[in-house]
Amino acid sequence: MTAVEIAGVGLHPFGRFEDQTATSMGVTALRAALDDAGWSIDDARRRVGAAFCATAYGGVAAGHRVLGGLALTGIPIVDVEAGCASGGAALSLAAGTIASGQHDAAIVVGIEKMPKGIIRSSFFAPWQEQSGLAATPAYFALRAQRTMHDHGLTKDDLAALVVKNRGWGELNPNAMFRSAVTAEQVLGSRLVCEPLHLWMLCSPNEGAAAVLLRRAEGGSGAVQLAAVALRSHLPGHVLDESTPMAGLIDDGDITPPTTLAVRDAYEQAGVGPDDVDVAECQDTDAARELLTWSELGLCAAGDQRSMLHGDRGQVVNRSGGLLSKGEPLGASALGQVVELVGQLRGTAGARQVDGARVGLAHTIGRGANASVTILRR
C-alpha cells in the first residue's frame, strides 16, 4: 500500500451566506487547498487523477460543478453521500485510489447549503413524518437521557460541554457562533426536547472544505493520512443513528459503528487512544460528544465527567465543534481534517494544542455511518 499525505487543505467558513451557492463555496475551498499546496491549476490538471465530492443536498453532479469552476473536469468525479460521514467516506475513497497506486493525487471536496431548522430528508417515510416519528431532536433527546443515566451525567455536564466547545469557537474565525457562553445561558436557552436545550444542539448550515491528497513524498514534512475508516451500524441498538423503530433489550454485545470504525483506524495507524493528542468529534448534541468519547476509547464509560472537567476534555473539538461551527453535512468531516492539519502543523494559533503529533477526526450520523480519520506528523 502506498502511503498518502495531505498536500493542502482549504475551507469556506461555516455559517449562512445568502450570496453564495454550494458550488461557489466549494470552488473557494478547493482553490484554497490548491494554494495551500502551492499547486497551480495547471499542476492540478497534470497530477490529480480523481475527485470525490461529499454532499447530501448538493443534487446531481454537484462535484462536476465545483471542479468545472476551476477547469478541472475530465477526470472521474464522483459525488458521495454517507450522512454526516459523507466527507469521511469521500476521503476514504480518494485515499484508496492513491494507496492502490491508481493515482498520484486526488481531490476531496465537501459542500453543503442546508435548509434551516430540523433536517428534512428522504430518510423517513411519509407515514413516519405524518405520525410525528421524524422528530430528529427527539431521538437525540432519548439518547441523551439514556447516556446521562448510563454514564452518570447531569444536565449541568451537558451545559459544561457546550461551554467548552463555544469557548474554543470564540477563537475560530471560520465558526458560525463566535461567542463564549455560560452554563446558565445554555440551560436558559429554549427547551427543544427534554433534556436538550437549543444551545446543546448543533445547527445545520452552509459551508465547504477541501483536501488535496497525494502519494507520500518522503521527507516532505507534510501531514500524513495515517488511517481513514468508514463503518455502518450493526442492527439491534434502538438509539443508534440508523433510527430504527425498534431494537433489542439485550443489546450489550452490539458494537456501535463509531467503535467499529475507530478500531479499524487505530489498527491502520498503529496507534491507540492514548496516543491521540488532539481530536475533533461529532457533537450533534452535547450528550452525543460525551457518549462518543467512550466509544472512541478516549475515556472509559462513566469517566466522561472527570475528562470533561480536566485537561483531556479540552483537546477535543478545539475548533469549537459543530456546536460552534454548525454542521454543513457534506463539509463537516473535511472541516475537521482542515482543523487537525492546522493543529499538526502548529499553525492553529490561539486554539493550538502544543506539540500535537497525532490527530483524530470522527463523525457519526444517518445511515448509520461512522467515519474516523487519523492524521500524523
Next chain:
Amino acid sequence: MSTYLDLSSDPALIGGFSPSSGRYHFPLATVCPYTGADDVEEVRLSATGRLWAWTAVTAAPPGYEGPIPYGFGIVELEAEGLRIVTRLTEPDPSRLEAGQPMRLVADHLPGDLVAWSFAPEEASFATETSS
C-alpha cells in the same frame, strides 16, 4: 399504517418472529433483521410494556400536523425482548418515570392516520401519584 398496527380487536403492533434466530422484530420484515434468517412469522406483539426512555416534542417536525406538544419515547416489551420507539399520550416528561407500566393505544391523527402510542397504565399511575 395497517402494516404496523392491527386494529381488528384490541390494538396490537404487528411484528415478526424468527424461530431459528429466536428473536422478535418490529416492524414486520421479510427476513430476520438480526440474523438474516428466512423463516419470519407474522405475530401480534404484547400490548403492555415498561417505559425505558421519554421526552416531549415541542415543535412540529417536518410533515406532522397533529397536536403539539406530544410525548415521545421508548417502551420495553419484555416478553419479546424488544424496545419500541413510540408516541406517548403524556406530553409532560415530568409526569413519567422509568420502568412505569404502559399500554398500547391507537392514536387518531389528522388525515385519518392512526398511529401507535403508549399510555401510562391508569391503575399504576393512580398508585404512583397517591404515594
